[in-house]
Amino acid sequence: MTGFSVFPALLPGFIHEWSLSNTQAGWINGILYGGYLVAVPVLVSLTDRLPPKRIYFLSMALSGIACIGFALFAEGLWTGLLFRALIGIGLAGTYMPGLKIISDHIEGPFQSRAIAFYTASFSIGAALSFLMAGEIASLYDWRWASIVAAGGPLLAMMLVSPVLPRELPHDHEEPDTHLLDFRPVLKCRAAMGYVLAYTAHNFELFNLRSWMVAYLVFAQGLVKPGYEMWSATAAATFVTLLGLPSSVIGNELSNRFGRNRVITVVMLSSAVLSAVIGFLAGNVPYWLIIGCFIIYGITVTADSASITSGVVASAPKGYRGATMAVHSCIGFSGAFLGPLIFGVMLDVGASTAFVSPWGLAFVVTGLAVAMGPVALRIFRADPDHT
Numbered sequence: 072m073t074g075f076s077v078f079p080a081l082l083p084g085f086i087h088e089w090s091l092s093n094t095q096a097g098w099i100n101g102i103l104y105g106g107y108l109v110a111v112p113v114l115v116s117l118t119d120r121l122p123p124k125r126i127y128f129l130s131m132a133l134s135g136i137a138c139i140g141f142a143l144f145a146e147g148l149w150t151g152l153l154f155r156a157l158i159g160i161g162l163a164g165t166y167m168p169g170l171k172i173i174s175d176h177i178e179g180p181f182q183s184r185a186i187a188f189y190t191a192s193f194s195i196g197a198a199l200s201f202l203m204a205g206e207i208a209s210l211y212d213w214r215w216a217s218i219v220a221a222g223g224p225l226l227a228m229m230l231v232s233p234v235l236p237r238e239l240p241h242d243h244e245e246p247d248t249h250l251l252d253f254r255p256v257l258k259c260r261a262a263m264g265y266v267l268a269y270t271a272h273n274f275e276l277f278n279l280r281s282w283m284v285a286y287l288v289f290a291q292g293l294v295k296p297g298y299e300m301w302s303a304t305a306a307a308t309f310v311t312l313l314g315l316p317s318s319v320i321g322n323e324l325s326n327r328f329g330r331n332r333v334i335t336v337v338m339l340s341s342a343v344l345s346a347v348i349g350f351l352a353g354n355v356p357y358w359l360i361i362g363c364f365i366i367y368g369i370t371v372t373a374d375s376a377s378i379t380s381g382v383v384a385s386a387p388k389g390y391r392g393a394t395m396a397v398h399s400c401i402g403f404s405g406a407f408l409g410p411l412i413f414g415v416m417l418d419v420g421a422s423t424a425f426v427s428p429w430g431l432a433f434v435v436t437g438l439a440v441a442m443g444p445v446a447l448r449i450f451r452a453d454p455d456h457t
Contacts (some may be wrong), residue, residue, distance in 0.1 A: 072162075072193070072195075072196025072197060072199070072200055072223060073138070073196070073199065073200050073203060073219070073220040073221075073222065073223025073224070074134060074137065074138040074141070074158050074200065074217065074220035074221065074223065074224075075103075075158070075162070075196060075197050075200045076197050076198075076200035076201040076204055076280065076311075077138075077141070077200065077204045077213065077216055077217050077220055078099060078100065078103075078151070078155060079100055079201075079280060079281045079282070079283075079284060079285075080200065080201045080204035080205050080208075080284055080304050080307065081204055081205070081208050081213050081216070081284075082096060082100070082281075082282070082284055082285045083284070083285055083288045084208070084213065085099075085151075085213070086285075089146075089147050089148065089151070091148065092414075092418060093414040093415075093417040093418045093421070094411070094414045094415050094417075094418050095148050095414070096285075096414055097281075097410045097411040097412070097413055097414020097415060097417075098148070098152060098411055098414070099148065099151045099152055099155055100277075100281035100282070100410035100411070100414070101277075101281070101406070101407045101408065101409070101410040101411040102152045102155050102156045102159065102407070103155045103156065103158055103159035103162070104159055104273075104277060104403045104404075104406035104407035104410075105156060105159065105407040106155070106156035106157060106158070106159030106160045106162075106163070107159035107160065107162050107163045107399070107403050107406070107407075108163075108399070108400050108401075108403040108404055108406075108407055109160070109163075110159070110160040110163040110164065111163040111167060111396055111399040111400050111403065112253075112396045112397075112399075112400045113396075114126055114130065114163050114164040114167075114168065114396075115163070115167045115168060115171065115392055115393075115395050115396035115399060116392055116393050116396045117392070118167075118168050118171040118172075118392040118395075120392075123168040123169070123171050123172050124172075126164050126168050127164065127165055127168050127169065127172075127231075128228060128232075129164065130160070130161045130162075130163065130164025130165045130168075131161065131164075131165060131224040131225075131227055131228050132224065132228075133157060133160060133161040133164070134158060134161030134162065134165070134221075134223075134224040135161075135221045135222075135223075135224040135225055136157075136221075137154050137157035137158045137160075137161055138154075138158065138217050138218070138220045138221035138223075138224075139217070139218060139221045140153075140154045140157065141154035141155070141158070141217045142214040142215070142216075142217035142218045142221070143214070145217075161224070163399070165227075166193065166399075167395045167396070167398075167399050169189065170186065170189055170190070170379070170383075170395060171391065171392050171395055173185050173186065173189050174186065174383050174391060175391070182380070182383070182384075183322060183325075183326065183376070183380040183383075183384070184319075184322065184323075186322075186376060186379055186380045186383060187318055187319045187321075187322035187323075187376035187377075187380065188319060190318055190375050190376045190379050191314060191315040191316075191317075191318035191319050191372075191375070191376060192315070193314070193375075194311055194312060194313070194314025194315050194317075194318065194372060195312065195314075195315055197280060197311050197314075198307075198308045198309075198311035198312040198314070199308075200220065200223075201284070201304055201307045201308045201311055202304065202305070202308040203216065203219065203220065204216045204220070204304070205302065205303075205304030205305070205308075206304075207219055253393055253396070253397050255387045255390050255393070256386070256387060256390055256393050256394045256397045257397065259385060259386070259387050259394075260450045260451070261381075261385040261450065261451075262382050262385040262386060262387070262394055262397075262398075263397075263450055264381075264446055264447050264449070264450030264451065265378050265379075265381040265382040265385060265398070265447070266382060266397055266398050266401050266402060267401070267442075267443070267446035267447075267450070268334060268338070268374075268378050268443040268444070268446050268447050269378045269379070269382070269398060269401075269402035269405075270401055270402050270404060270405040270443075270446075271338070271405060271439055271440050271441075271442045271443035271446065272338070272374055272375065272378060272402075272405070272440065272443060273402050273403055273405035273406040273409065274405035274406070274408065274409035274436065274439040274440065275341060275345065275371055275409065275436050275437075275439060275440040276371050276372065276375070276406070277405075277406040277409050277410055278409040278410055278413045278432075278436045279310075279367070279368070279371055280307075280311065281409070281410035281413070282410065282413055282414075282432070283303075283306075283307045283310065283364065284303045284304055284307050285303075286349075286352065286429055287303035287306055287307065287360070287361075287364075288303045289352055289429065290351070290352035290353070290357055290360050291303065291357065293352055293353040294356070294357045301361065306361055306364065309365070310364050310365060310367075310368035311368065313365065313368045313369050313372065314368065314371075314372035314375070317368070317369045317370075317372040317373045318372050318373065318375045318376040319376065320373065321333060321337060321372075321373035321374055321375070321376060321377050322376035322377050322380060325377040325380070330377050330380070330381050331447050333373075333374070333377060334374045334377050334378060334381075334443070334444070334447060335443075335444040335447065335448075337370055337373045337374040338374055338440050338441065338443040338444050339441060339444060340370050341367070341370035341371055341374075341437075341440055342437040342438070342440045342441040343437070344363065344366065344367045344370055344437075345367070345433050345434070345436045345437030345440065346433065346434050346437040346438075347363075347433075348360075348363050348364070348367055348433055349427060349429040349430035349431070349432060349433030349434065350427055350429070350430040350433075351363060352429060374443075379398070382394060382395070382398045383395070405439070409436070409439070412435060413432045413435070413436065414432075416428070416431045416432035416435050417429070417431075417432050419431065420432065
């Protein structure tokens with residue numbers, strides 16, 4: 072995960088150095104998830120047939136190589152797109168295969184809790200990537216930040232190598248369809264409800280992680296010198312770190328009060344905050360903007376583990392890996408489109424005097440996440456836990 076946030080953490084500098092429009096910056100932000108969603112159907116479906124450890128290690132190696140390639144060869148839009156896409160492919164072979172390993176070896180009431188901690192760890196990785204990129208770039212430059220980020224996958228391989236199982240579980244049921252036959256998953260209404268909710272969740276989550284630093288830098292520029300409090304990358308690191316307790320606590324609340332009910336309340340609350348937060352810069356003190364982002368960071372991530380636990384629990388028998396592949400592929404289409412559409416909205420807003428560009432972009436984000444509860448309602452996912 073160390074290479075995950077290098078580009079968004081340093082986005083204002085990249086826009087200036089590479090002469091990018093907001094739409095082009097959105098493409099580079101989003102292409103990581105584009106690479107992810109292209110690779111994830113194959114890589115995660117393979118975990119129903121092959122030990123996930125093999126896929127995990129090859130993908131870790133690709134992540135490290137892509138970080139080095141970005142540092143050495145990225146010099147504009149097209150090379151930036153290439154290496155960020157490769158980082159996304161590496162993520163596709165590590166994140167969900169890691170979750171598959173956990174869900175295969177932990178069953179019963181502890182499974183959702185283990186999934187909650189695992190999915191929450193994504194926030195830790197993203198937050199540390201923000202912090203590392205910002206600090207190293209301030210001392211040297213963004214190329215050194217990306218080179219150092221390449222060490223993360225190598226360290227991860229060393230840490231998990233002794234504990235990752237070499238084979239599939241003994242009671243594992245082999246799918247009776249070909250590798251990319253997702254019909255059993257697509258016919259499962261309960262699972263698809265969570266998949267579509269996850270798409271809306273990712274649209275919002277990765278808009279926040281892709282554009283938060285740029286928005287905070289913009290907000291800082293509107294206040295008097297000395298009133299900035301945290302740097303933008305430090306604030307983004309803290310907000311992102313909140314994803315760990317938020318996701319875990321959200322899952323515990325789901326176990327107690329009902330999964331769909333909690334997801335719905337969280338998503339609608341987040342939609343309201345998103346509709347407001349883009350209009351705050353220049354209108355309220357900077358410290359209040361930081362406070363709103365702290366609350367927003369909690370609502371954005373509080374539904375994450377609950378949604379993923381729901382799709383794992385709803386997976387057709389023998390198709391858990393395929394279900395996770397569909398979950399990631401369709402779900403991360405939101406992660407790909409979100410940052411891109413956000414950038415387009417910034418350019419659209421900048422071309423007219425009638426609306427705040429940041430306000431427009433965040434309102435569109437709020438409308439998207441509000442579709443999550445609609446999907447759960449239509450598909451009536453997890454009817455026993457609403």
